[in-house]
Amino acid sequence: WGFSNAARIEIDYGTKQRAFEGDVSPDMSMLDALLAAALGGGFEIRYALLGDKTDIMKIDDFTEDGLDDRWHFYLNKKEIRADEIHKVRIKPGDRILVKFE
Secondary structure (H helix, E strand, O other), rough: OOOOOOOOOOOEOOEEEEEEEEEOEEEEEOOOOOOHHHHHEEEEEEEEHHOOOOEEEEEOOEEOOOOOEEEEEEEEEEEEEEHHHHOOOOOOOOOEEEEEE
């Protein structure tokens, strides 16, 4: 990768994948990185912060049905609970995988 301060986020929809790289700002969370990817990639994210938990409702055209958490998040191959992605800080060199399962 050409950036020294970059992290990579990959979104796996099951039928297609998209990847983004960008600079990591101080105190950036996984949620911040996802929102930056949406802004740069031109797709929609619908989410809510409920108390101290993140609820991801929609990424691009993929919507959760409310029964199961369909979006799974990984930071450097370690699974992170979806409701905690606003609290998990990232650093340059990190790889985030967002997967619809």
